[in-house]
Amino acid sequence: MYDGSGRRSPARDELCRRLAEGRARAGLDLTQLAHQSNLRRTTVSKALSSSGGVPSADTVAALARALRLSVGELLQLQRKAAEESGAPSAHASGPGRSIGQWEPHELEVHPAGLGKTVSGGGVRTLPGYVPRRHDQALAAAVRDASGGRSKIVFLVGSSSTGKTRACWEAVQPLAVKGWRLWHPFDPTRAQAALEELQQVRPRTVVWLNEAQHYLGDPAVGELVAAAVHRLLSDEQRGPVLVLGTLWPEYAHQYTALPTPGGHDPHSRARELLAGHTLTVPDTFDTSALTAAAALAENGDGLLADALTRTRDHGRVAQDLAGAPELLRRYEQSTPPARALLEAAMDARRLGVRLHLRHAFLTDAAAGYLSEHDYDQLTDHWAEAAYAELAQPVHGKQAPLRRTTPRPPQHPPTPTTSANNAAPPAGPVFRLADYLEQHGRTTRRHLCPPASFWHAAHTHLTHPDDLHKLTEAAEDRHRLQWAHHLRHRAADHGSTQALHTLAVMQEEAGDREGAEALARQAADHGSPRALLRLAGMRERAGDREEAEALARQAADHGSPRALLRLAGMRERAGDREGAEAFARQAADHGDIDALRRLAEMREEAGDREGAEAFARQAADCGSTHALYSLAEMRERAGDREGAEVLVREAADCGSTHALYSLAEMREQAGDREGAEALVREAADHGDTDALLIVAVMQEEAGDREGAEALARQATSHGFTAALTYLAGMREQSGARRDAEALYWEAADCGSTHALYHLARMREETGDRDGAEALVRQAAQHGDTDALRRLAEMRERAGDGEGADVLAREAVGHGDTDVLLRLARMREEAGDREGADVLAREAVGHGDTDVLLRLARMREEAGDREGAEVLVRQAAHHGSTDAIRRLAEMREEAGDREGAEALVRQAADHGDTDALFFMPGTWQLLTRLWPHGLDPDGTPTPPWQ
Known part of the structure; x- marks a missing residue:
């Protein structure tokens, strides 16, 4: 078949053949097919004609549905045929x-x-x-x-x-x-x-x-x-x-x-x-699995095959993408291949970039092998392992494939960023996405072996990789490796490492060394270190040196440095200099500089100067400066001045300023003044204010006016106004009026209103009607409705009905419902029922439910039962549980058990969180002042 340009189009041939065969099987003539597909007969005729052009995607999709053919496959043929036709694009310009x-x-x-x-x-x-x-x-x-x-x-x-x-x-x-x-x-x-x-x-x-x-x-x-x-x-x-x-x-x-x-x-x-x-x-939730099954029954072999493995857990997309085969290859690989994969997994989860060096992975892998497996290595073990992992699974996916990074194609710059760094020497490899994420999950609590850190220090050169691994080592209390990696990162231009080293030098009293490192960091594109040093010098009373450092940071392009200089000049009494720096900062996009100067002038009693700066900030687009100044005036008792500034902010587009000032008046007892300001904000279209005025009118008995304002707010997209008004009517006993307003809000798209209607049905005993309404709300994205109805059933003693609704809510992604029901059963004394729901929540990835139940049991005096639950949460990988368990062991006098748990938390990279646990951080630093080795043994003293 030819496309009209003299070139044969195989895809168009195949498309025409499939459509013709489909029409023949269906026994339809062109008129009948046109009727069933809602297309014109001429359009259908051209689509099936051997001399017709490429039909549109809409036409192909309509015909495929009418003939019960695969829409996806025919659309791909249509796109291929369009490409083969060589038709020029309607937009020849632009990427x-x-x-x-x-x-x-x-x-x-x-x-x-x-x-x-x-x-x-x-x-x-x-x-x-x-x-x-x-x-x-x-x-x-x-x-x-x-x-x-x-x-x-x-x-x-x-x-x-x-x-x-x-x-x-x-x-x-x-x-x-x-x-x-x-x-x-x-x-x-x-x-x-x-x-x-x-x-x-x-x-x-x-x-x-x-x-x-x-x-x-x-x-x-x-x-x-x-x-x-x-x-x-x-x-x-x-x-x-x-x-x-x-x-x-x-x-x-x-x-x-x-x-x-x-x-x-x-x-x-x-x-x-x-x-x-x-x-x-x-x-896939229940409805998606049902839809997939329907496609499978209609001949979709790929989906049919995937559903044989995924009906229980619903991970259909991952299965189709080849995840199970990737996982099987990892689990059944030879020891050297598995060691390479685990080294790659650890590198990616600890922050190393996408492309992993061959030399790094090969050297790192040694520590992942047992003594027996290491002794079995041949001279060519690495070559064989890489070849094994390069074999593809589904499509072009492979567990670990060799790749080629694109070389830089731009002139070098002074920075050593990822875009400008030279490509790595030697082959590089990329870990399959699914295995990367599998490693993040299954290995997140493991500290890599010593070979990993040694290989990183020896072979990695990119500053970002080295800095990320420095942080990972420090988080795991591997202090010696953190030290060496930080210095190597600094040697390769890591601005973060240079900044940290500068701060450490400053704290050690080496100002000269600190400044040299800070300047080096600035030369690599990060003035943050200079600014940090400037702050230290100012706090130490050396204002002259602080200002010099801040000026250097400003010269390196830091608007924040200009703001710091403005503050220094203001505190030194040089208002003219402060204003100049603030304006420079504003010119660089930091409008907060002008706002801060306005506040400083106000605090110093210079109201005229404060207003001038606030108006300058407003002219630059920051109406918040005027509002902030108004708040200061209001607190100082100058209501008239505050109101002038708020109205000026409102004129600049900040109607919320009027509403906020009204709240301040309300808190001060001036209800009349507050109402006047709220009405003014409502006149400017502030939907929050419209609702407040509606409530005021409802409370005053003006129901007609209240409804008008609520509908006005709804017309601005604030459907909650009608729902709120309906709630007030319901509280006052006007249930019929309330129901009418809830329906009106629901018609405007409020799923919250559907829940309230369901609640009213539930209260009158119409359970079927209530469930229908909450399911309607859930279909529109409001899974809270299912949860709330489940809670109502639970309080009414219908645990079975509550479970049905809870599981439906879980199917919509709301696992929090299981926690709520578990807590209700715990409070009611049904510990067995609470445990069942907690375990179900854990199965959906929510280990917090076990910790919350544990707290409830501990508060009730059942410390032993609480610890059982905390241990279960720790077993499922909750670092919060591990920290809490360490604390409980310490409180019980089990220092050895606490020490083991603290070491476990360190392996997880969770030492930052330990800092906030009384006694645990001190235990960590007291036990291992020099850090831990990668295998978890204490590091001996080192320089």
Whole structure:
């Protein structure tokens, strides 16, 4: 078959053949097929014609469904045929290419099964797709993007749970609308993204699979996050759709708030992810397994095969991606191969980057072998072990495969970041994702052997790798190795190691050595060490030296240093100098400098100067400066001045300032003044204020006015207003009015209202109606409704009914319900029932339930029963349980048992947490002042 350009299209031939055979089996003529597929007869005729062009994806999908054929396979043929047709893209400019020209495995969708290919097309098949709850939200984002609004979504889930496949399925509606897809990858993911994001054009999907390679890049990750934010904010370049995937540990790392005064390495990534993540569960729930079974019954052999192994645990996606075979290969490998895998697992879980050096792994592996296995090694053991691990399992996955890092393609810079470091000498290897995560789970409580640390110190040269291993050694109280690795990291340009060494030198009294190290860190791109030293010098009373160091940090590009200098100048009485530094900081994006100066002037009694700085900050976009100043005036008793500033903040767009000032008036007893301000905030559209005024009117008896305001808040997207108002009606005895308002809120999308309606049904004895409503709420994402109804059944004495609802809630991902019911049974004296639920919660990964029950038993005086539960939690890997058990042993006078547990906590890398346990940290440092060796024996004194 020819595509009209004179070239034969094997994929189009195969597509036409399958559609024709399907029509023949169904016994349908063209008119009947058009009716069943909701397509025009002409469209169907062209799709089945040997001379027709490539039909659209929508047409192919509709025909496949009508003929009960595999939608996924036919769509892949359609995409391949479109690529073979050589049709020009509607958007020739900008990075990426038409979505239809991509093959899903090019975008890192895991190969499934044995990699069967579609006849004639060379396209590897994918199993049928089973939509799950996260797909609904993802589809909504795609619809918004298709409608002209730029959107961003990051799917967060463990390895091989279907995140990338979900993204691929979600963008298919955009393929038929001519959208492009861009996967930044070359020369490195982060560099490609940073260099080309500004070239992205409208109607482009930006594909950030494994987003830790972009957002977590130590050199440019924050710049990439900022560039993505600019793209989404630029209306001239929209609409665009940014899709990314992350493992949970990376999502937690990037969204965790920094410690007060501490370094904040992921502030831009945190802002980018806020409110834009969707969780992809590890397992298929009951409804997803049912849907997968239906596809299997209709001929999907890949799913049918996977379901034979996964019905009990629901890990279908991992099975399809080859995880069981990878795990089998690990467990059944020869001792040398297993040693290499475990060394690789430990390296990755302790922070070494993706590509692992051959020399490092080979030397590290020795310590993972028993004496017997070590004695059996031949001269060529390593070569044989690497060859064994390179054999693929499903698709192209292998337990440990050799890879080639891309060489640097940019001029060198003064920093020694990951992007600019030279590629490692000799072969490098990559551990399979599933085995990496398996190692993080199964080996998380083990300290690597001495050969690992020695090999790292000998062969690793990248500063980030060495710094991460330094921290890992220190966390495990392996102090001697931490010392040597820190110095090696500093020698290779690790700014973190240089900074730490500078602080240690300063604390030891070597100011000159500390400053030399700090300057060296600054030369490598980190002025933080200079700023830290400046703070030390200022606290020591050496203001002149402190200011000199802060100036050096500012010269290296630190806005925080400018703010520190502004504060120093202000405290020295040099207001003009302070203002100059604050303005410089603001010019570098640190508006807080102006706000802080405003506060300092206010504290010094210079109100006019304070207002001037606050207004400057507001002009730069920080209305919080005006509000902060208003709070100070209010506390000082200047209500009129406070109100002027708050209204000015409101005029700048901060209506919440009026509401906050109203709260202050309310607390001061001025209810009338508070109400006036709340009404003013409501007039500005503040939905919180609208609800407060609605409540005020309801309390005053004006129900009609209260409902009007609640509906006004609902029109602004605040459906809780109607639910809140309904609750007030219910409390006053107007149940019929309350029910009407709950239904109105439910119609506006409030799942919380559905729960309240279910509760009302439950109270009247209509249990079936109540369950139907909470299940409806659960289907819309509110699993709390199931939990709350389960608790109601438990309190009513219906333990069986409570268990049914609890397990349904667990199926929706809410394991907390098991803990709550367990506590209720514990309080009711049903310890056996509580233990059953606790064990079930542990089976779902929640060991905290055992600790909480243990606390309840201890408070009730049953110390022995509490310790049994704590031991169970420790057995399941809870480091909190290990720490608590050590504390209990210490309290009971069992010093030897406490010591063993403290050593176990150290092996887990949990010594930081021990610091907060009375007596345990002192026990650690008293027992092993020089640290521990990798095998857990005390380290002798060392220099």
